[in-house]
Amino acid sequence: MRKHPRKIDPPPKPDTPGGITQHQFGQLKDLQTELSSRRLEALKLYEPMPHQEEFHKCMVSERIVLGGNRGGKTLAVAVEAARAATGQDPYGKYPAEGGNLAIVGRNWPHIGLVIYPILLKAGAFRIIKDEKTGAWRSIRPGDDKSKSKPAPPLIPPRMIKDTSWVLKNAGYLNKLELTNGWTIWCFSSEGQPPQGYQADLIWLDEDLNNETWVGECQARLADRKGRFVWSAMPHSKNDALIGLCERADKAVEEDIKSPLIKKFTFRFLDNDFIDREEKQKNIERWSALGQEELKMRAEGEFTTESTLMYPTFNLSVHTYPRSELPGGQVPPDWTRYVAIDPGHAVMATLFAAVPPNEKLLLIYDELYIRNCNALIWGEQFAQKAQNQSIYCAIMDMHGGTLRDLGSGRLPHELYTEELRKRKVKFQIGGSSFIPGSDDIPARTALVRQMMHIQGDGTTRLKILEGSCPNLIRELKRYRKKTTTVNGMTFVTDAPQTRGEVHASQTLEYLCAYEPKYHPPPKTYGPDPWWVKWQVERKRRQRESEDPCVILGPTGKVS
Numbered sequence: 001m002r003k004h005p006r007k008i009d010p011p012p013k014p015d016t017p018g019g020i021t022q023h024q025f026g027q028l029k030d031l032q033t034e035l036s037s038r039r040l041e042a043l044k045l046y047e048p049m050p051h052q053e054e055f056h057k058c059m060v061s062e063r064i065v066l067g068g069n070r071g072g073k074t075l076a077v078a079v080e081a082a083r084a085a086t087g088q089d090p091y092g093k094y095p096a097e098g099g100n101l102a103i104v105g106r107n108w109p110h111i112g113l114v115i116y117p118i119l120l121k122a123g124a125f126r127i128i129k130d131e132k133t134g135a136w137r138s139i140r141p142g143d144d145k146s147k148s149k150p151a152p153p154l155i156p157p158r159m160i161k162d163t164s165w166v167l168k169n170a171g172y173l174n175k176l177e178l179t180n181g182w183t184i185w186c187f188s189s190e191g192q193p194p195q196g197y198q199a200d201l202i203w204l205d206e207d208l209n210n211e212t213w214v215g216e217c218q219a220r221l222a223d224r225k226g227r228f229v230w231s232a233m234p235h236s237k238n239d240a241l242i243g244l245c246e247r248a249d250k251a252v253e254e255d256i257k258s259p260l261i262k263k264f265t266f267r268f269l270d271n272d273f274i275d276r277e278e279k280q281k282n283i284e285r286w287s288a289l290g291q292e293e294l295k296m297r298a299e300g301e302f303t304t305e306s307t308l309m310y311p312t313f314n315l316s317v318h319t320y321p322r323s324e325l326p327g328g329q330v331p332p333d334w335t336r337y338v339a340i341d342p343g344h345a346v347m348a349t350l351f352a353a354v355p356p357n358e359k360l361l362l363i364y365d366e367l368y369i370r371n372c373n374a375l376i377w378g379e380q381f382a383q384k385a386q387n388q389s390i391y392c393a394i395m396d397m398h399g400g401t402l403r404d405l406g407s408g409r410l411p412h413e414l415y416t417e418e419l420r421k422r423k424v425k426f427q428i429g430g431s432s433f434i435p436g437s438d439d440i441p442a443r444t445a446l447v448r449q450m451m452h453i454q455g456d457g458t459t460r461l462k463i464l465e466g467s468c469p470n471l472i473r474e475l476k477r478y479r480k481k482t483t484t485v486n487g488m489t490f491v492t493d494a495p496q497t498r499g500e501v502h503a504s505q506t507l508e509y510l511c512a513y514e515p516k517y518h519p520p521p522k523t524y525g526p527d528p529w530w531v532k533w534q535v536e537r538k539r540r541q542r543e544s545e546d547p548c549v550i551l552g553p554t555g556k557v558s
Helices: 022-039 050-056 073-085 108-120 212-219 239-253 276-288 291-299 374-384 411-421 440-451 469-477 502-512 529-544
Strands: 062-067 100-105 126-129 136-138 160-167 172-178 183-188 201-205 227-232 261-266 335-341 346-354 361-370 390-395 461-464 480-485 488-495
Touching (some): 050 073, 050 261, 073 261, 108 160, 201 212, 227 239, 239 469, 335 502, 346 502, 361 374, 469 502
Parallel strands (some): 062 261, 100 183, 100 201, 361 461
Antiparallel strands (some): 172 183, 480 488
């Protein structure tokens, strides 16, 4: 029987273009969708303004970004943080995988209202389709905003591995783990700063409730050679921010080639994405609130005139050149004074002198001792006061009458005892102290009066050139107290007593005493040769005389 050859089915025809299977076509479609999605990610489309790009490419370890409203500071730093966490920093400042990012906000509402939306929600900036290429790009000045849409989140959802919250409904983000091993932590500055962790980038946003965060955050960067960024409106009530800005300004003045810190200022008027009409409206609103409000919000500058205790203090006015003193030292015929603010954390002492014409009060030296006690102060004071005739010493008796916990004795007693041990005496009071004034308004008024520029361009209060760096630093930051009523902040006339104000208050005690000129005691040179010779001659005569005393008649007995 004839067998028919087995019929072989022809291979299936591809049901998709290009000769690939339906499964392969699906994979290719998914791949194209993912590529299109990644090309549309916010960090790929972000186009910084020139001043923002200058911030991004800066390689220093500490960066301060100051700016008013809508200056672009928060967006620039948020992009910097997102680039670091997703391993997309174009300048290679951060590790691509396994890094740590810590973000510190003013409080948890600040985390929920600012940090969480700008990093994890759409709309950090706007994007638009290019009319020529048809591709999406960042919106530019002159584009039709009605055709734009919010950009995707700075941190794409595909990279989020796990999220934990303090309060999810309010957006209080606590921890974010990414697929590349990076971890993002969010903290509120109202709490205490955590210790023991390591970070590659720390971002402080706006003002802090607790300034101890700054030093602690800087310490967390050492092991990983991390970087520190602080973006804020220039509030003058934060000493830590002012101190960092002073460091940055000093580096610019000294023209340091490789500085450790740099300050950037983003001005409201430099933002080209805001319409001219809108800019004019805001300028008019802020001007109505005062020039300081306008400077802070439009120019990104510190406003200290209304909050500083002594806003007229100026180094160019209140510095006394050493070249005007003979040999650069205070003449011996000037009257010298000392004012002391006792304390353990910081012990401040100022040395002042008044010339015979009483035209000025010259602050010519200081002691600024941390973790001080009476023994340490006595040793250093005795060295400073050596060969000086001091008229009197003025002490803050509020601190001087707080009993020492160890010995139970009063501080002014301990300080007096240390002076007696070292045989240090003042013209008035011996080794004891004169109480400083308790009238705070009066003593601050006297300081202002001495700082006042007179008709001839001079002032009564002067600080000797290069002599008192701590006093100068404090006077630049010494502020008035503020109070908040119904959500509005008001500045009082009372001085701020917290923080490092020790040298400034010591100056107040000194000025309140109203130092006058008193001729110092005359000092004589070495005795002439004959004085010593006469003393020696009398001594020899006494030794040669018969030491016996005869009672009765001196004649011979027969």
